[in-house]
Amino acid sequence: MAFRHPDRDQIRVEDVLSALGNGVRLSVVRILDAGGEHNCTSVLNTLGITAKSTMTHHWRVLRDSGVIWQQPSGRENLLVLRREDLDARYPGLLDAILSGARTDAAAHRHDGTGQPSR
Amino acid sequence: MAFRHPDRDQIRVEDVLSALGNGVRLSVVRILDAGGEHNCTSVLNTLGITAKSTMTHHWRVLRDSGVIWQQPSGRENLLVLRREDLDARYPGLLDAILSGARTDAAAHRHDGTGQPSR
DNA sequence: ACGATCGTACGATGATTTACGTACGGTCGT
């Protein structure tokens, strides 16, 4: 399976924002940013249970928007955040988003529910 | 007409990203950021023709996500970017997005079509 | 008071998004 990834200069900020304007995908990026090697199943497990076919949809959105690389390796797909490309094209964007996500997550943990608000 | 706006600490990055992950709304924010006083019609005109009722929808999304203030004033609605709140809660985010949008706009102007790509 | 203007509300429509189950095609280990 060879995936089509946009070149760095084909990435558009609007697509990145709409890709990350979704809780599941934002969580995926947080997981990938935290480091370590990840494949689809490992992220899916970290996220809690979600259908694999649903994640396939999210991988496509993240891939098409230029947020992640998806590299087949044996029977797995390695998932890598395209930090270098994103930082080069949109300096500070990814860091601002990630720290914003941490801000929100911290607030949710103190709101008495322990649940994400969406 | 009194609009409901989220408090600063109710703003969530996911909502901001999904609000700005849309070309029309991203353009609106670019216009507001450029300065000057704006009401719905003035932005609508700057954007080119779009139905007013469509814009009403976009105002709601931008308002609900905490990106803009919408202040009734006489028969108009003044539109103001919530830069202070966004900068306080998500430092660097808005600037990164706006300069990213400028980057993309510059690229589109050189792609031979002169058209936005979505 | 009247007509023009501003912008929302409402209702409708088509497109897109998110989600799931099932089935399939590769790859790995044995």
Place this chain on the structure above:
DNA sequence: ACGACCGTACGTAAATCATCGTACGATCGT
């Protein structure tokens, strides 16, 4: 070669989104 595993493809259903036209309520200027 066989069975387990990885992840996609496909079909489908429900929800959301983007857009428009029309109608309305409020305000302004005269």
